[in-house]
Amino acid sequence: xxxxxxxxxxxxxxxxxxxxxxxxxxxxxxxxxxxxxxxxxxxxxxxxxxxxxxxxxxxxxxxxxxxxxxxxxxxxxxxxxxxxxxxxxxxxxxxxxxxxxxxxxxxxxxxxxxxxxxxxxxxxxxxxxxxxxxxxxxxxxxxxxxxxxxxxxxxxxxxxxxxxxxxxxxxxxxxxxxxxxxxxxxxxxxxxxxxxxxxxxxxxxxxxxxxxxxxxxxxxxxxxxxxxxxxxxxxxxxxxxxxxxxxxxxxxxxxxxxxxxxxxxxxxxxxxxxxxxxxxxxxxxxxxxxxxxxxxxxxxxxxxxxxxxxxxxxxxxxxxxxxxxxxxxxxxxxxxxxxxxxxxxxxxxxxxxxxxxxxxxxxxxxxxxxxxxxxxxxxxxxxxxxxxxxxxxxxxxxxxxxxxxxxxxxxxxxxxxxxxxxxxxxxxxxxxxxxxxxxxxxx
Amino acid sequence: xxxxxxxxxxxxxxxxxxxxxxxxxxxxxxxxxxxxxxxxxxxxxxxxxxxxxxxxxxxxxxxxxxxxxxxxxxxxxxxxxxxxxxxxxxxxxxxxxxxxxxxxxxxxxxxxxxxxxxxxxxxxxxxxxxxxxxxxxxxxxxxxxxxxxxxxxxxxxxxxxxxxxxxxxxxxxxxxxxxxxxxxxxxxxxxxxxxxxxxxxxxxxxxxxxxxxxxxxxxxxxxxxxxxxxxxxxxxxxxxxxxxxxxxxxxxxxxxxxxxxxxxxxxxxxxxxxxxxxxxxxxxxxxxxxxxxxxxxxxxxxxxxxxxxxxxxxxxxxxxxxxxxxxxxxxxxxxxxxxxxxxxxxxxxxxxxxxxxxxxxxxxxxxxxxxxxxxxxxxxxxxxxxxxxxxxxxxxxxxxxxxxxxxxxxxxxxxxxxxxxxxxxxxxxxxxxxxxxxxxxxxx
Ligand SMILES: Cc1cc2nc3c(=O)[nH]c(=O)nc-3n(C[C@H](O)[C@H](O)[C@H](O)COP(=O)(O)OP(=O)(O)OC[C@H]3O[C@@H](n4cnc5c(N)ncnc54)[C@H](O)[C@@H]3O)c2cc1C
Ligand SMILES: Cc1cc2nc3c(=O)[nH]c(=O)nc-3n(C[C@H](O)[C@H](O)[C@H](O)COP(=O)(O)O)c2cc1C
Ligand code: SF4
Numbered sequence: 001x002x003x004x005x006x007x008x009x010x011x012x013x014x015x016x017x018x019x020x021x022x023x024x025x026x027x028x029x030x031x032x033x034x035x036x037x038x039x040x041x042x043x044x045x046x047x048x049x050x051x052x053x054x055x056x057x058x059x060x061x062x063x064x065x066x067x068x069x070x071x072x073x074x075x076x077x078x079x080x081x082x083x084x085x086x087x088x089x090x091x092x093x094x095x096x097x098x099x100x101x102x103x104x105x106x107x108x109x110x111x112x113x114x115x116x117x118x119x120x121x122x123x124x125x126x127x128x129x130x131x132x133x134x135x136x137x138x139x140x141x142x143x144x145x146x147x148x149x150x151x152x153x154x155x156x157x158x159x160x161x162x163x164x165x166x167x168x169x170x171x172x173x174x175x176x177x178x179x180x181x182x183x184x185x186x187x188x189x190x191x192x193x194x195x196x197x198x199x200x201x202x203x204x205x206x207x208x209x210x211x212x213x214x215x216x217x218x219x220x221x222x223x224x225x226x227x228x229x230x231x232x233x234x235x236x237x238x239x240x241x242x243x244x245x246x247x248x249x250x251x252x253x254x255x256x257x258x259x260x261x262x263x264x265x266x267x268x269x270x271x272x273x274x275x276x277x278x279x280x281x282x283x284x285x286x287x288x289x290x291x292x293x294x295x296x297x298x299x300x301x302x303x304x305x306x307x308x309x310x311x312x313x314x315x316x317x318x319x320x321x322x323x324x325x326x327x328x329x330x331x332x333x334x335x336x337x338x339x340x341x342x343x344x345x346x347x348x349x350x351x352x353x354x355x356x357x358x359x360x361x362x363x364x365x366x367x368x369x370x371x372x373x374x375x376x377x378x379x380x381x382x383x384x385x386x387x388x389x390x391x392x393x394x395x396x397x398x399x400x401x402x403x404x405x406x407x408x409x410x411x412x413x414x415x416x417x418x419x420x421x422x423x424x425x426x427x428x429x430x431x432x433x434x435x436x437x438x439x440x441x442x443x
Numbered sequence: 444x445x446x447x448x449x450x451x452x453x454x455x456x457x458x459x460x461x462x463x464x465x466x467x468x469x470x471x472x473x474x475x476x477x478x479x480x481x482x483x484x485x486x487x488x489x490x491x492x493x494x495x496x497x498x499x500x501x502x503x504x505x506x507x508x509x510x511x512x513x514x515x516x517x518x519x520x521x522x523x524x525x526x527x528x529x530x531x532x533x534x535x536x537x538x539x540x541x542x543x544x545x546x547x548x549x550x551x552x553x554x555x556x557x558x559x560x561x562x563x564x565x566x567x568x569x570x571x572x573x574x575x576x577x578x579x580x581x582x583x584x585x586x587x588x589x590x591x592x593x594x595x596x597x598x599x600x601x602x603x604x605x606x607x608x609x610x611x612x613x614x615x616x617x618x619x620x621x622x623x624x625x626x627x628x629x630x631x632x633x634x635x636x637x638x639x640x641x642x643x644x645x646x647x648x649x650x651x652x653x654x655x656x657x658x659x660x661x662x663x664x665x666x667x668x669x670x671x672x673x674x675x676x677x678x679x680x681x682x683x684x685x686x687x688x689x690x691x692x693x694x695x696x697x698x699x700x701x702x703x704x705x706x707x708x709x710x711x712x713x714x715x716x717x718x719x720x721x722x723x724x725x726x727x728x729x730x731x732x733x734x735x736x737x738x739x740x741x742x743x744x745x746x747x748x749x750x751x752x753x754x755x756x757x758x759x760x761x762x763x764x765x766x767x768x769x770x771x772x773x774x775x776x777x778x779x780x781x782x783x784x785x786x787x788x789x790x791x792x793x794x795x796x797x798x799x800x801x802x803x804x805x806x807x808x809x810x811x812x813x814x815x816x817x818x819x820x821x822x823x824x825x826x827x828x829x830x831x832x833x834x835x836x837x838x839x840x841x842x843x844x845x846x847x848x849x850x851x852x853x854x855x856x857x858x859x860x861x862x863x864x865x866x867x868x869x870x871x872x873x874x875x876x877x878x879x880x881x882x883x884x885x886x887x
Contacts, residue, residue, distance in 0.1 A: 040729075
């Protein structure tokens with residue numbers, strides 16, 4: 001049984017998707033920051049992919065230099081505000097907090113980070129300025145976290161930057177993919193606007209770079225190109241009946257949800273297939289949209305799920321049921337999905353085996369496939385000399401993020417195969433430095 | 444970006460943050476690490492005839508969950524041979540020609556002073572600091588605070604020093620005296636180039652309740668130590684102000700020491716006239732990295748206030764520190780509680796009712812825990828706002844009705860102050876106090 005009433009208005013949607021990490025008030029931020037020990041060689045900082053100087057920014061909050069705290073954060077991570085809200089802090093900075101070893105709650109680093117950056121954004125405090133123009137132009141493909149981070153860093157160094165984005169909004173999956181109870185659309189967009197105002201990179205919306213001709217133009221017009229295109233659409237399961245109405249890919253469905261909120265209709269009975277974080281999100285979200293029954297179906301056992309434990313718990317606490325050791329074999333229904341046929345599996349030392357004759361049918365009105373995103377291999381193969389690995393991820397130099405075509409640099413999901421926003425931010429920043437280094441070397 | 448560099452009595456440093464003489468400046472290794480971490484200068488651990496220290500040496504006041512809110516030590520000056528220290532000073536200066544390295548010195552005879560000053564200068568120090576402050580151990584041998592507490596002796600020694608010193612001389616004062624101006628004046632008259640203050644305060648930080656031995660425990664005994672750390676800041680600020688306002692001392696550069704841990708502390712010292720800042724306990728607590736918070740905060744403050752250099756705001760608070768008799772007696776504030784922020788702890792109520800002026804009452808509505816200020820009873824003492832755990836929940840609002848200032852001094856001259864025990868002019872004459880019997884209502 002789902003715990004949530006179907007949201008019929010924006011207010012009800014907001015209630016069902018209440019922020020998991022709400023903005024701290026001044027008192028809370030003061031108390032929380034006063035708990036920080038200012039560890040030497042701080043484990044939290046080491047656990048942050050962008051290595052934000054966490055003890056410093058927390059001390060700055062505590063001493064009333066909130067603007068300085070925000071500067072410390074953005075200096076290391078251009079999307080410090082979004083990361084404060086969406087990072088899986090329990091497995092990153094907060095998971096590394098030494099208080100965990102004392103059974104004392106870890107410092108709420110993510111929320112403090114959000115507190116400091118929110119303040120400068122709200123008060124529109126200028127922290128950065130574009131560098132003196134250096135006469136060089138860089139094109140960025142994709143306005144997701146990786147692309148935005150790369151653009152910001154390049155602007156500080158004086159580059160002219162044009163971002164080409166296929167969609168009509170910036171932020172990539174931060175606005176189109178991440179669960180709405182982690183970050184609101186406004187928050188995600190506000191941060192990009194805040195940065196853009198100070199740094200002045202241009203974003204060309206509804207402007208996909210899709211064919212060789214477009215790529216050639218970029219190569220001619222720009223000194224270097226950064227690829228921050230993320231991953232592709234949900235991969236096909238090659239399942240019988242997969243084409244039926246109401247069989248949807250998780251990322252496409254979540255995008256719909258993020259854009260339409262309460263106006264998206266979610267039917268009564270939903271089955272989500274998959275065991276990763278996206279599956280957990282889709283299940284939680286369906287439940288919060290008022291589906292009566294949400295079943296999370298994973299082909300292996302619970303321990304083998306790729307999802308973080310806390311994401312699984314979020315789904316369960318939203319009223320989702322989880323079924324393990326079952327695999328879909330066919331989607332049933334007449335045009336529209338009416339059910340799904342599963343077969344039971346056993347795990348033989350990591351090898352999945354189907355139990356013959358164990359098929360059973362589960363009636364449902366919608367199937368959400370959260371079984372991974374395809375890579376944009378097709379698009380990427382048009383770039384000459386660009387090597388991909390066996391899983392269609394772009395190969396890059398691990399410090400400069402230069403690809404095998406020297407003019408192209410890449411980062412984010414397109415390179416790591418799908419990680420977190422914070423990783424994309426790090427990649428984008430490093431790639432900008434890599435671009436600068438490379439262009440200098442050509443002089 | 445504002446310019447943090449300073450020229451303190453001729454000693455130049457990239458920023459005003461210096462390590463005070465103490466354990467963090469015990470060796471070249473530490474001072475080098477500190478400069479790399481961002482410190483602008485270091486006052487070397489006091490040099491002299493090396494000592495032998497005891498074990499243990501430090502104690503602290505832990506206030507609730509804050510460790511080392513106050514800190515004490517019973518260490519003496521350096522226990523390392525002079526030649527080792529001088530060699531390391533020389534090496535550090537080679538790596539860091541633009542950072543300030545100051546030798547803190549403490550010896551007995553004139554000949555020793557002359558010799559050690561020459562030796563320090565030969566090692567390349569940018570300045571010397573005379574340690575007249577150590578309140579334990581050294582004073583028993585006629586040095587440290589024994590000198591600092593005796594203005595005429597202090598002046599004589601400063602004169603000895605000034606006879607030979609080629610580099611700027613800072614005289615470091617002990618707070619263990621009744622009036623800081625006396626040693627301050629003595630140092631000025633002795634010709635010192637600058638003054639630093641404060642050294643540690645004579646203290647006992649606590650006693651072991653099982654063994655009855657004071658901390659820090661040495662076997663089955665303890666002794667008084669030197670108190671420092673965040674808890675001593677108010678005392679240091681007051682003493683700094685005394686010197687910075689004194690007509691015969693204020694021309695001297697003043698180096699502020701005592702409880703500096705954050706950029707706020709630093710700004711406060713500068714506003715009261717400090718031209719450089721020295722830090723010991725905070726570096727001992729958090730390591731040299733703590734300076735990055737101070738630097739970042741000081742810079743941010745200067746950006747926000749449009750100050751380009753430290754000189755731009757040095758001493759800016761001094762004109763606003765006056766004597767009590769010059770305060771405006773017509774100025775009136777009262778407390779205001781923001782009910783939307785109140786969490787109902789009722790600490791303000793009990794603080795005022797038991798500890799101040801019975802100007803806050805509890806709500807008469809059952810279930811409502813937001814107290815109310817009885818405006819006519821409120822004397823504007825701040826207590827409720829100080830105890831309130833919520834930021835900006837209780838604020839003091841200006842309700843001055845008579846805009847013309849009148850001070851105690853003016854009132855006295857006009858004969859408008861109480862002079863007899865039951866004078867009608869008593870400030871509290873018409874102020875509400877509950878009856879004695881009202882207390883009985885609280886009996887259970
Ligand atoms: C369902 C889901 C939930 C997630 N939850 C979290 C979370 O809670 N916390 C977290 O940290 N991370 C989360 N992530 C991961 C995170 O969103 C990504 O790691 C991150 O957004 C990657 O950034 P990116 O810039 O590499 O790619 P993306 O965010 O995918 O951005 C790529 C951008 O490029 C554009 N683009 C693509 N192709 C082209 C082209 N040819 N021309 C022009 N533009 C193009 C896209 O429209 C998009 O805007 C989640 C991901 C998903 C799918
Ligand atoms: C352990 C310890 C040793 C100290 N040794 C010296 C010293 O050798 N010479 C000196 O002038 N001051 C010495 N001091 C005093 C400090 O330089 C400084 O004046 C005092 O600690 C106040 O600053 P703080 O609150 O930042 O610690 C010492 C302080 C401590 C804590
Ligand atoms: S800090 Fe601890 S380990 Fe280091 S000298 Fe002191 S007592 Fe020994």
